[in-house]
Amino acid sequence: MRVPLSWLREFTPLEAPPREIADALDQLGLEVEAVEEPGRDVAGVVVGRIVDVVPHPDADRIRLADVDFGDGTLRVVCGAPNIHPGMVAPFAPVGARLPGGLRIEKRRIRGVVSEGMLCSARELGLGDDHSGILALAPDAPLGADVREVLGLDDVVFDLSITPNRPDAMGVVGVARELAAYFGLPLEVSAPEPGEFVDEIDGTRVVVEAPDRCPRFVAMVARVTMGESPEWMQRRLRLAGMRPISNVVDVTNYVMLERCRPLHAFDLGRLAGRGVVVRLARDGEQMETLDGVVRTLTADDLLVCDADSVPQGIAGVMGGAGAEVGPATTEVLLESAYFEPSGIARTAKRLGLRSEASARFERGVDPNGTASGAQRAMDLLREVAAAQVDRRAIDEYPRPVGRPRIQVRTARVNALLGTDLSADDVRALLAPLGIAHESTGDTFTVLAPTFRPDLEREIDVVEEVARRVGLQHIPRTVPSNPEKIGGLTPAQRDRRTVVDVLVGAGHDEAYTLPLLAPADLERAGLPLDGVIEVENPLRAEESLLRPRLAPGLLRAVATNAAHGTPDVALFEIGTVFAPPAAGAVLPTEATHVAAVRSGVVRRSPHEPDRDASVHDLVAVLEAVAQELRLADWRLEAGPAPGLHPARAARVLVDGAEAGVVGEVDRDVVRALDLPVPVHLLELRLDALLGAARVARRAAPVSRFPASAVDLAFVVPEGVAAGDVQRTIRAAAGPALESVRLFDVFRSEALGAGRVSLAFSLRFRAADRTLTDEEVGALRGAVIDAVVAAHGAELRG
């Protein structure tokens, strides 16, 4: 909503400087997006009349115009298509200044000297219109400064109005707020029609859908079409609207002034000279003012002629059929109150948000319809030589009364943390048009119907807060001693896991949780069961990720494309699976995934080496140790998107909790990666919910340890982790540690066989183990491994 200061001053005597007014508007909740002073950069531009237009001797598109600017006539070169003799337009002679620092100089254009320039609206900083030279009113005085003529010396406040405040979509509503803020009087006229009747010389109004159109006022007048006067055009332009004709400009003027959208029909083109308001039929079509044929539904409200032929989409846009034009001699003025949510649905569905619909969908004042119509009639008399019929038709079967709201002063103070008296509260409310009906600490107020947001006590409390000013409310903090902050164990564990990954050299990435089907295909993951977005903006963002892997693999590809194929990344985030039985929402789980690609830099100390899947196994071990998982292991086996012979499932408490492995070569190829990539993806929830070893100190033995090294030859395919588990089980509590220190294959061992060498340390808590005891433990371990894995002890 663009509000010129001069217009506000018509209703309240504002004297404060623009900066202070802008600040007041902000404090009132009418957010100021910009304060414009359009004339600040314009100097020396005057009103000129084009006396003659002749062709340019050497160019087709540009012409020469002789401009009378009061003190003489000068010739300018002009390329605009709309200039003609007699046109009155802004003329910038040599020396004039325009917005953007442009200074007019004498220029030679294609051999002809131009002594100045005729200006478009955009060149004067008046909006975006650059289609031609701005036409001024024919009666504008030649030589006058265009800043005065166009109101460029005005200040315009560009306000962002919240959806609850239709009243502030009108200059009067903004003036009311400012008058209250500055303690100034507010004077707004409320002219009423002379008489309310059912019919005006055969013109009738039939409202077939009173729920959607609770009130419809119609008035008629004979008019002389033409341009509106300069003052009206100026205000419309400053408010961001284009002048069209005197009749249309009057309807827009009243809409901007009082948030009272109006529509003028050419009465002569309304069949039966009457109006029917009804719901559309599904599939019914009509052409709107903008020349577009719209297809309607039974939820759209139409304003039709007496033959029920649509002449406008109620509250949204008029139709082409009965549009007022140069030939119009009689108008029917519609001033209606349409039900807000119906207008919002229609405007949204048609993608057609007009100045009128923006106001109707917020809720205009049902009781301002008749005076708004009369205000327009008074203006038509002034600017369109109208002969106004004093009668008005008013279809208003169920008048809307002012809501009565009980206000408890104690409640106001309890909610705001203030210490106001009942008198204070009433005095704060009065300038907003909120009258009180009773006195005492609990009293009743009457809310004005131009404020549909005032229905409940809390709504009135908000008005008190705005009037007190949020900056004047004492700032405190809640003091309940019971409130104790903190993270849950799961939230702390989640941070721990992230810290372990960072400590392991992985950089944390965030990837979009919205994926394309191709992202899953390239990552080798199945598409079935993946949750779809109903209305994605792009196909690339049409699925909810079932895994973190595709996003991280894409990040590896991005890095490789930028010349960094060697990366270690991780992500922690939500993934989505189909709803559980009986549920509507998808199953959400938190995953943590890590990828590692390319080369691990070790130079200059040692040669660089290729990243390996064991780098990620190390990360997994670190996570498992930090979380103190009681029972976890790897089980070799294929997993989607991973190299079938280099992948394992992560089992926690015997259940699958993730996968680790080398990314399948097909996937590496599909993603166009120059290097192998390794992936770990874990279901964090499964990890955090698993059995954990408590942190408890055990005594540290002061007796010496006995070291035993054992090398076993086992068939290829026996998992080292399983052998290690067998060793642990067989050795029992005396085993302090076991470490696999060598994996060895050779011709001497024979094909299909591998040597695994373990270093074991035995120690007892209470004594030095004897050689016999250690020997017995050694024997037990050997027997167990030989029996369980078909192993042979190596000499």
Add this chain to the structure above:
Amino acid sequence: MSAADLVARAESVAREGAEAIAAAGSLDALADAERRYLGRSSPLHEVREAIKTVEPAARAEVGRALSAARARLEELAAGRRTELEARARAASLVAERLDLTVGGRDYRRGHLHPVTRIWRELEDVFVGLGYRVAEGPEVELDWYNFEALNFPPGHPARAMQDTLYVRLGEPEQVLLRTHTSPVQVRVMEAQRPPIYVVAPGRVFRRDTLDARHSPVFHQIEGLAVDEGITLGDLLGTIESFVHALFGRDVRARFLPSFFPFTEPSCEFAMTCVFCEGSGCAVCSRTGWVELGGAGMVDPNVFEAVGVDPERYTGFAFGFGIDRLVQLLYGVDHVKHLWDGDVRFLRQF
């Protein structure tokens, strides 16, 4: 030999020995010289043996000469040893030198995502103020995202948030949450007051990823419901948070606004930390940086979750985390937050 001869002999050996010690170029050569002139086979030893052959009265003179010669050589040898040892140590230091500036080996720490850094900082500030951290699903029912928050169907405020719907349930029943406010409803359903929680989380809008927009971003929501909570408590709490995060010189400003689920509602801003309020490009010359929205919980929301609005009052607030990240770390392009480019991530 006469006593005089022996004295002369001792002195000449001392001279010879002094030359040999001075000439020793290494610790080995020095040891050799010491052996020759101070050891058993030293000529001084012969002189000592020969003392017996002179008359007793002259023996003391020879003895003194011998001691002096010995003492001189020992002193010279010790001095020479110190010299040679220092030289050897200097030589070995050159050989053993390690250039530590070559850098560390085999260990590289990763980096937290900048959003995670600010996210944790925000959680920690509110934990310090006595809040717990609540969570909720990213895919939500219309009920939690809109209806229970006092956005009836067709409400114009719904149009402020361009929603992504999910192909589940009834049409437009399941959606990607457009704000973290549904967590308020879930917390109030699950727990009776007093409630003091913040809910950081991921939210979604129907937008294309570019320099300034993302279909996914992060917000943090706050909710306090208790007896006697006032609007003043809301304003003071946000001011405390701003002070905790940015320091005491930063001020908080509140302007009335509108949200369906709070009343009174406000928007809050803080002093621009770049220009300290004097106006710059970051704050569009206003001196203030918009942070988010807040207000007193609307009684309709309390009724939707069965909390008695006459007994309890509450406040709620919410603001964008990504915007803070952009401000604090100077990130000009939100796309950087999402493409996993290590050239970006390793800067934090």
